[in-house]
Amino acid sequence: MKQLLHTLLQSLATLAFCAGSVTAFAADKVPVMASFSILGDLVRVVGADRVTVITLVGPGGDAHVFEPKPADAKNLLQSKLLITNGLGFEPWVQKLVKSSGYKGPVIVASQGVKVRSMLAAKGNGTETDPHGWQDPTNVVIYARNIASALGKLDPAGAAAYQANSEAYVKELQALDAEAMAKIAAIPADKRKVITSHDAFGYFAAHYGIKFLAPQGGSTEVEPSAKQVAELIKQIQKERIKAVFVENMSNPKLLTQLSKDAGVTVGPELYVDALSKAGGPADSYLKLMRHNVTQLVVGMKQN
Incomplete structure (x- = not known):
């Protein structure tokens, strides 16, 4: 019995060591x-x-x-x-x-x-x-x-x-094919979206959507007050309701922008990163389907 207990404790110690190891290969x-x-x-x-x-x-x-x-x-x-x-x-x-x-x-x-x-x-x-x-x-x-x-x-x-x-x-x-069919059902003049940073260029070109972003291509650079003011005017002029923030962006800027422009920020989009396991975008396929679904809902309100 003592030998069995000793062996069991050794096994548990080994497992604990492996769990705390830096590498996971x-x-x-x-x-x-x-x-x-x-x-x-x-x-x-x-x-x-x-x-x-x-x-x-x-x-x-x-x-x-x-x-x-x-x-x-x-x-x-x-x-x-x-x-x-x-x-x-x-x-x-x-x-x-x-x-x-x-x-x-x-x-x-x-x-x-x-x-x-x-x-x-x-x-x-x-x-x-x-x-x-x-x-x-x-x-x-x-x-x-x-x-x-x-x-x-x-x-x-x-x-x-x-x-x-x-x-x-x-x-x-x-x-x-699924995404193309859903987006094609939205009239071309309604395919306009505001996002927090400019990461949808390839998506926009492929599916025929116009994206506007106050933050530009990198999350490191804050837009100027002039850029934000111009975007607010465009939102109001074109009556854009599809406004979204990405999962790795600070939502403060877009939240303030949408408040000033009188529109509501939609559900979170996943752009440069997946969601955590069990989330709505924990694989590439799920990420794309989530984004397409939310964007279609938003664009229908334009």
């Missing part, structure tokens, strides 16, 4: 790090049970203002692959790679996407719009790039990764 799976939560979801779908994924910027996190911590560098060193969005979305990645000493491959999931431009965060000229995942036809490219990268890293699983990505492509195509 499983020993029998390919360790992959993704830069942010949406990308992490895509890697999990394509990699399935052959990979373990850790994301740097988790659900609800803001990649625009993210600062890597020592634990992130330690986890990166234990990874065999780092997958990023690219397009300037993660300006801190190269510094993290260098400081951590990571020597493995770094894959840009957006490689091959037709890049759009957006107004620069500080209002001077234009810059690359990094939010490529807002168009599900771009996510088809993301999924296939991820499958290719995983296949090179783990040749024994290459066929499985390709099959997983192609199955997911069918889900993305079904999502896109």
Whole structure:
């Protein structure tokens, strides 16, 4: 009995140690790090049970203002692959790679996407719009790039990764057709939306919606009083009722703007990050369906 109790206590101690460990990689799976939560979801779908994924910027996190911590560098060193969005979305990645000493491959999931431009965060000229995942036809490219990268890293699983990505492509195509039908039912002159920061460029172009944002492309830069005043005039002139704030933005600005313009802020949208597990947008597919549903409801009120 004493021996049995001793063995049990040893097992519990081991479990407690593992639970408190910095890294969460499983020993029998390919360790992959993704830069942010949406990308992490895509890697999990394509990699399935052959990979373990850790994301740097988790659900609800803001990649625009993210600062890597020592634990992130330690986890990166234990990874065999780092997958990023690219397009300037993660300006801190190269510094993290260098400081951590990571020597493995770094894959840009957006490689091959037709890049759009957006107004620069500080209002001077234009810059690359990094939010490529807002168009599900771009996510088809993301999924296939991820499958290719995983296949090179783990040749024994290459066929499985390709099959997983192609199955997911069918889900993305079904999502896109569903979204297109719902938005097409809204008259073109009503397809106008106010959001807190300019992250819907790809979505807008693909679905034929006009988005206006007081904060520009980055959550780091506050709009001027003049920009806000001009937007209020436009809201009132065009009678825009579809006003939304994103899950990783400070709602104070848009709440004040909507109050001054006499409109009500709609439900939260998910743009640069997933919701936490169990939330309305804890996967990319759920995120897109949630956003489309809320945007359609809002635009019908215009």
